[in-house]
Each structure stands twice: as structure tokens, then as C-alpha cells.
Amino acid sequence: MRQDPIAVLGMGAMGLPMARNLARAGFPVTVWNRTPGRDGEARSAGAVAAATPAEAALPVVLTVLPDLPEVVEVLAGEDGLLAGWRRAGVDRPLLVVMGTVSPAAIRDLGDRLPDVRLVDAPVSGGDVGADAATLSIMVGGHADDVLRLRPYFAVLGTTVRHLGPLGAGQLAKACNQIVVAATLTAVSEALALAVKGGLDPAVVVEVLQGGLAGSRVLDVKKDRWLSHDFTPGGRAVNQLKDLVFAVEAGREVGVPLPVTATVEQMYSAMCALGFGDDDHSGVYQVYETLSDKASAR
Numbered sequence: 533m534r535q536d537p538i539a540v541l542g543m544g545a546m547g548l549p550m551a552r553n554l555a556r557a558g559f560p561v562t563v564w565n566r567t568p569g570r571d572g573e574a575r576s577a578g579a580v581a582a583a584t585p586a587e588a589a590l591p592v593v594l595t596v597l598p599d600l601p602e603v604v605e606v607l608a609g610e611d612g613l614l615a616g617w618r619r620a621g622v623d624r625p626l627l628v629v630m631g632t633v634s635p636a637a638i639r640d641l642g643d644r645l646p647d648v649r650l651v652d653a654p655v656s657g658g659d660v661g662a663d664a665a666t667l668s669i670m671v672g673g674h675a676d677d678v679l680r681l682r683p684y685f686a687v688l689g690t691t692v693r694h695l696g697p698l699g700a701g702q703l704a705k706a707c708n709q710i711v712v713a714a715t716l717t718a719v720s721e722a723l724a725l726a727v728k729g730g731l732d733p734a735v736v737v738e739v740l741q742g743g744l745a746g747s748r749v750l751d752v753k754k755d756r757w758l759s760h761d762f763t764p765g766g767r768a769v770n771q772l773k774d775l776v777f778a779v780e781a782g783r784e785v786g787v788p789l790p791v792t793a794t795v796e797q798m799y800s801a802m803c804a805l806g807f808g809d810d811d812h813s814g815v816y817q818v819y820e821t822l823s824d825k826a827s828a829r
Contacts, residue, residue: 589616
């Protein structure tokens, strides 16, 4: 069966394994990254590298970029997607925003791009899920566009849900990020208490995993806490961005989010302390810093 070509823009911790998995599945894949040389794994799987976004302006383009300003940037200019689509004669291209962005902002972008079919499809599962092709994909957009994307999404994830019109995927992702960030913070708080109280953190983690406190977050991130290695999978600065979007979404629909607001402040403190580029499980370091200061009094 013929596989339609697809472009993936953004070869970071998520975009690179996603592009690789699409290429391995037999799709003709074109990749682009702002910093050259990071697409080797995708090219080894059969992907072709583009020098500019314009060269990657295929009828279907996935962007795996940190936020909407980066998406707008790859759209603009003579080397951008819009110019590339015009030169290639692509009518009504399908642009899929897979990074986490503001639900309101993605709807606004859709209004400003009437000639582009825009779909939001943020993912959950982190770099581990992207590598294993087990992502959860939350999709917002027109039903016909989502149906067209099903073969690609089936390669990238095991849970794919169309939640409604444009922006619905991002709202679902905001809900996801509330739970992820709150769980990371709660586990960090619990481990900080355990360590200061003289308990073995490895044993505490084992106990947590065996009971109602067990979670996918704990399974994936436990080694980072136990080894104190916060090399980023998901960066704290991006977690903070996502929490800001969640608080904004709550304000927009009139739902108070007091837990989310508190967790947002913890990640704001983490970034202010210089840990913003660490893995988001590194919020544990905020507790360490606060505990050390309290002990020094």
C-alpha cells in the first residue's frame, strides 16, 4: 500500500524518535531541525533531511516544537512552510502541532491560517514513550483531517483519541500535565521527607510502587530520584510553561485550580534556582534547597 510522505520538524527528545519510527514503518519522511546534525538516527532509518522548513513543505507536516512561537517562526519567511507550500503548489496543507501549546492560542492560529488545515495533537509518555512508540495522543481538529492522520498516529502511539475541535487536544494535554506535575511534586515531597527522616529512599519507592501511591510517573522516573540524575527527558522549563497554560485554561472556563497553581509555583521556584533545564522530576531539588536552608537556621 502506498504511504503518503510526511515531514517532521523538530528533532528534539520527542521529535527524533517519532520521525525514526515513522521512517521505520515505511513512510517517506523528511526531517528538519534548527540545529543541523541532530537527525542522524532518523536518517539512518530512511528519512531525508531538509535544509529549511520550506524544503520540508509536504502536504502533511508535523511540528514537534516547544511552543507556538516556534511554530509561527517555521511558517514565516522565504524559507518557511507557507512559502514552501506556495512554491510547491500544495493546496490546503495539513499542519499538525504536536508540541504543548495554549488551547486559546492554537485556536487563534487556526483563525489566522484559513488556507491551512490545522490539527493539534499533543502527546504524553515522554521520551520513553516516543522511543517505544507507546505515546498517548490527544487530538483536536476537523474529523476528516484526523481520519487522514490515523495511519501516522498509529505508528507513534497506542492511545489515540479525537477529543473535539481545534484546541481540544491541548485542553486534554493541560489536564494531563496537571496530573503529571502534581504527581512529580508529590513524590518529590514524600522522598524529601523520607530522606530527612532517615529512611532509605529506595525502600520507600518500593513501598510506594506496591500500594495505591504507585503510578506510571513513579515507574518511569524512580531511577532519576534514586540516582539524583536529572538529565532531562522532559525539561522543567517546559513543565512550567504547560502549567501556565493549564491555569489560563481554568481561568477561561471558570474552574479554580488551586493545586495546579501551587505546583506551578514549585516549578517557577525550580527554574528560578537554576534548574530549569533539568528533568521535571528534578523538582525534588527545590525541596533539598529549602530543607538545607531551614536546617542552617
